[in-house]
Amino acid sequence: MEKLLQQAIVDAFKALFDHELAIEEVALQPTRKEFEGSHTFVCFPYARISKKKPEETATVIGEYLVEHVDMVKGFNVVKGFLNIVLTDKTWIDLFSKIWAADNYGVQPPNGKEVMVEYSSPNTNKPLHLGHLRNNFLGWSVSEILKANGYDVHKVQIINDRGIHICKSMVAWLKYGEGATPESTGKKGDKLVGDYYVKFDQEYKKQIAELVDGGMDKARAEKVAPIMKEAQELLLKWEQKDPDTYALWEKMNGWVYEGFDATYKQMGVDFDKLYYESQTFLLGKEEAMKGVEKGIFFKKEDGSVWVDLTEEGLDEKLLLRADGTSVYMTQDIGTAILRYRDYPKISQQIYTVGNEQEYHFKVLFMILDKIGYEWAKECYHLSYGMVDLPSGKMKSREGTVVDADDLMAEMINTAREHTEELGKIDGFTEDQAADLYEILGLGALKYFLLKVDPRKRMLFDPNESIQFQGNTGPFIQYTHARIAAILRKAEQLKLTPEDKDLTTLDALQPVELSLIFTLKDYPEKVKEAGENYSPDIIAQYVYDLAKEYNRFYQEVSIFNEEDETALKFRVALSAKVAEVINKGMGLLGAHVPERM
RNA sequence: GGCCCCGUAGUUCAAUGGAUAGAAUAGAAGUUUCCUAAACUUUAGAUGCAGGUUCGAUUCCUGCCGGGGCUACCA
Numbered sequence: 001m002e003k004l005l006q007q008a009i010v011d012a013f014k015a016l017f018d019h020e021l022a023i024e025e026v027a028l029q030p031t032r033k034e035f036e037g038s039h040t041f042v043c044f045p046y047a048r049i050s051k052k053k054p055e056e057t058a059t060v061i062g063e064y065l066v067e068h069v070d071m072v073k074g075f076n077v078v079k080g081f082l083n084i085v086l087t088d089k090t091w092i093d094l095f096s097k098i099w100a101a102d103n104y105g106v107q108p109p110n111g112k113e114v115m116v117e118y119s120s121p122n123t124n125k126p127l128h129l130g131h132l133r134n135n136f137l138g139w140s141v142s143e144i145l146k147a148n149g150y151d152v153h154k155v156q157i158i159n160d161r162g163i164h165i166c167k168s169m170v171a172w173l174k175y176g177e178g179a180t181p182e183s184t185g186k187k188g189d190k191l192v193g194d195y196y197v198k199f200d201q202e203y204k205k206q207i208a209e210l211v212d213g214g215m216d217k218a219r220a221e222k223v224a225p226i227m228k229e230a231q232e233l234l235l236k237w238e239q240k241d242p243d244t245y246a247l248w249e250k251m252n253g254w255v256y257e258g259f260d261a262t263y264k265q266m267g268v269d270f271d272k273l274y275y276e277s278q279t280f281l282l283g284k285e286e287a288m289k290g291v292e293k294g295i296f297f298k299k300e301d302g303s304v305w306v307d308l309t310e311e312g313l314d315e316k317l318l319l320r321a322d323g324t325s326v327y328m329t330q331d332i333g334t335a336i337l338r339y340r341d342y343p344k345i346s347q348q349i350y351t352v353g354n355e356q357e358y359h360f361k362v363l364f365m366i367l368d369k370i371g372y373e374w375a376k377e378c379y380h381l382s383y384g385m386v387d388l389p390s391g392k393m394k395s396r397e398g399t400v401v402d403a404d405d406l407m408a409e410m411i412n413t414a415r416e417h418t419e420e421l422g423k424i425d426g427f428t429e430d431q432a433a434d435l436y437e438i439l440g441l442g443a444l445k446y447f448l449l450k451v452d453p454r455k456r457m458l459f460d461p462n463e464s465i466q467f468q469g470n471t472g473p474f475i476q477y478t479h480a481r482i483a484a485i486l487r488k489a490e491q492l493k494l495t496p497e498d499k500d501l502t503t504l505d506a507l508q509p510v511e512l513s514l515i516f517t518l519k520d521y522p523e524k525v526k527e528a529g530e531n532y533s534p535d536i537i538a539q540y541v542y543d544l545a546k547e548y549n550r551f552y553q554e555v556s557i558f559n560e561e562d563e564t565a566l567k568f569r570v571a572l573s574a575k576v577a578e579v580i581n582k583g584m585g586l587l588g589a590h591v592p593e594r595m
Numbered sequence: 596g597g598c599c600c601c602g603u604a605g606u607u608c609a610a611u612g613g614a615u616a617g618a619a620u621a622g623a624a625g626u627u628u629c630c631u632a633a634a635c636u637u638u639a640g641a642u643g644c645a646g647g648u649u650c651g652a653u654u655c656c657u658g659c660c661g662g663g664g665c666u667a668c669c670a
Contacts, residue, residue, distance in 0.1 A: 032614065042613060044650055054650080080650085081614060122670065159670065276670095303668070312598090313666095320668050327670050357599070358665050384600085385664085392663090423631065439633090451608065454600080456663070458607065468633055469619040470608075477633050485630055527611095539609070542618085553626095553635045573630095595633075 001094055001519070002028060004071065005039060005084065012064040019049050030516070036076055037083030038516055044080040054080025088507045092568075095515045096501045099571055105522045105582060110149035113344045116142045116381075118351035119156040119268070123255045124168045124196040126189045127262050128393065129386050129401035129459060130353070133448045136588055137383055138351035139268040140449055140534040143586045148529035153342060154271045157334050160252050161277040166233040168192050169247055170226060171199035181254050187261065187404070188254025197395070202226050238324070265407050267441065267588055272341070274334055280325050283333025286370065287318045287325075295369055306366055316362055331363050332370075339374060347377045349532070354382040354454070381532050384456035386448075401461060410465065411440035417467050424594065435592055439473050442589040446472030449587050450538035470542055472589055475580060478545040479591040482577040485557060489570045492558070496571035504568050510551040514572060517544050521579050525586070534587055541583035548576050 006026040013021045031037040043050075043058040050057040055077055062075035062082050071090040076083050098104060118138020121127055127135075142152045172179070172195045181188045203226050210220035221227070236244040263269065287304050290296035296306050296318060304319035318329050338348060350360060360380035367375035385392065393400045414436040418424060424432060447465045451457045467473040489495055507515075520540065528536040557573070560566040581591050 027611080029611090029613080034615080040614085044613075047650080078614065162670065164670065301668095317668055322668090324668090326668070330670090353664095354600070355664055356670095361599095382600095387663090417633070421631095421633070423633090455608090456601075460607085463606090463620095466607095466620070471619085471633085473633055474619095477631080481631055481634085488630065535609090539618095546618085549634055550636095552630080556629070558630055595631085 001071075001086075001090070002039070005069075008065055008069045008072070009041060009061065011068070012061045013046075013049070016060055016064060017050050031083045035078060035081075035083050036074075037085045038512070039084045039086070041082040041084065042080065043082055047080075058082035088505065088512070091507055091512050091515050092501065092504050094519060095568075095572065095575075096498065098515070098518055099501060099575055100498060104575075104579065105525045106147050107149035107522075107526075109151065111151075112149070112346050113151045113153065113342060114145060114347045114349060115153045115155055115338060115342060115345045116145070116349045116351065117155050117157065118142075119263075119270075120159065120352070121259070122159045122164055123189075123252050124164050124192060125395070126187075126193045127259065127403040129403065129406060130393065132266065132403050132406070132444070133383060133386050133453075133457075134351055134353070135263070135266055135268045136445050136448050137381070137453050137534065140445075140537075140587050141349070141351070141381065141532050143588070144525065144528045144532075144534060144537065147525050147586060150529075153345065154269065155274060155338070156270050157274045157276060157279070157331075160275050161237070161248075161280065163230060163234050164196070165248065165252070166230040166237065167199040168196040169233055169244075169251060170230045171195035171202065172251065173247070174202075174226075181257070187258040188256070189258030189262070190404075191258075192251055192255050199226065199230070262403055265404070265441075274337065276330050276334070279333040279337050280330045281333070282337055283329035283331070284319060284323075284325050286332050286336060287329055290318075290370060306369070308362065308365060311365055313362060313365070316366075328359070328363060328366070331359075332366060335363070335367060335378070336372070339372070345374075347379060348374070349379045349381050351381045351383070354384055356380075357382055379532075381453070383453040386459050387456055389458065389460050389462075401459065407441065407444065410444045411436050413464055414439035414443065414467070414473075417473075418595070427594075435595060438590045438592050439467070439476060439595065442472035442476050442584070442591075443467060444472075445587055445589045446475070446538060446584075449534045450542070452535050453533065472584075473595075475541055475545045475584060476589075476591050477595060478548055479577055479580045479584075480593060480595040481552060482548070482573045482580075483593040485570065485573050486577065488558065494563075494567060494570060496567035496574070500564055500567040501571060504564050508555055510547070510554050511569070511572060514544075514547050514551055514576065517547050518575060518579060521583070528586075537583050537586050541580055541587075544576060544583070545580060548573075 003023075005028060006023050009026045010021045010023055013019045026041070028039045028041055031040045041058070041061065043054045043061070046057055047054050050060070052060070058077040058080055062077060062084070065072040065084065066074060071086050072084055073087040074085040076085075116138055119131065119135050121131055139154070142154050145152050172192075175198055176195060179191065181191055184191060186194075203224055206224040206226055207217065207220045210224065211217055233244060237248060287296060290306070291298055291304055296304050298304055301321040302323070303317060303321045305315045305317055307315050309315065316328060317326055319325060335348065339345065352360065357380065360382075364375050364378045367378065388399055388401070390399060418432075418436065418439070424435065427435065443465050448457075450470070465471070524536055524540045528534060555569065557566060557569045560569065584591050
């Protein structure tokens, strides 16, 4: 439809001003609500071509369109803005097409493969609010890319080795007294996290004691006995000491069980997991090869570096003097391994916080330096931190918002709201529990995804996430309302068919705007994919739901005497429900039939 | 110090260089004999400051002020 209108304007320029305009140049924007019309053509930039004032330019183009284009019913000009009014018939035909489309808004496979990495937590701390944003974002972007025709592989890298893990192990050995998830009834990730905290407390205590004894702080941090123990354990691990390895496997196993439960509750999943313990050697190898090829260089102490001063950055360490690897080295190894596993992927997307922008800039630069063509296509999907009113979450200050706790709290809040409203008579206990989960998680996911991922956002734990207004439950409620209408339509045998739509000849203004909004869905999916922005979908679905509620309020369906109009409204409702369902699905949120 | 991001109603978020800067929430006032009031309607309220480019700037450029991040032989 837009294409036809744009072409018509191109024709108008040719006929009226003898000027060839490229069709892409014709920018149409939606007409503001307070004016009549649906599409607006801004004429200011064309005054030079038409040699007329913008207002006159708009008027003559408008007149041309009414005369030559069937679908244009009328127009009005406000300053240099040409507001175009299309015939009702045009909108009805458009809806027929939308109605007939199966898999509306989903593109056929485009033959391209991409990999999306997200989550990738450390295995020594339970998941928190920041991970929720990360996981929901990564999962949603994956779904959006699928809807755009990509074959998507969802992966994560598990940081399962390194000094941080050894800290938890040391603390467990010293203070754990053989505690297990079974013996304590704790989730495995929480249990291991407790020992990580325990280590830190003990470490701090030892430093304080050494400083009291007259040592300077930097030295105390290095020689604190418990830190020495952790370092020794890391060395033993690298030498594959059987006891150390067994303990490491046991404790990581607990963490994975705990994480799995959390992922399940979140509703996210992965196609393949990468473990740092299995990729870091490849990174080391690559670093050595780089030295031979002269891409990297070795310092006197034997440490390996890459020189990025020509690129405007500094020198970056790849291997320590003792030959152990750092984060960067591991990421190099992981990236290479992934392309070996999936040779056809055209892009690798890393969902990681924006504090690591520099790291990824360097990583991609190094991969490029080594000579991997695909390095140019690597993309850091960088997102902002979730801040608390007090600032950043800090585990030391106990201000971390735990992922499991928050999800449970959301589900509980959903239960309270629902019970208060008392609208679910006849639900079994299981059905009610399902509903609370759908609503609680829907509210949470929508809350975290409706914001532009690149921006920092605020979460106030004291003001729980809303269920009214621009929220997940608002959209879910709209869906439940429509579901009720569809149930009734079916009972009354008023299910619409294609032919019912073609005989309709007039529309209410709300109906017209609903069709206008529905028409945008495929475009929004595309835009969200190009920008890796689920917020575009969230914003859209909200607008659609809001528009529908207005329609619901203003227009009666089952009291309508004209059966054609009635069936059209049922069809319109059904399509809105379908798009809400799909859009929310792209965000990882479900929609209920009743609530 | 260097580099990067961000400053929009009281608050949380929107706005490919376009019209009178949109929503939500909190505030005020309404709407249930009628398809689910987790809804709808009305009302009041904002672009950090100073320049520049433009017919037109929240958007682009420069400077300043304010907030955050990175600049680790941590991950």
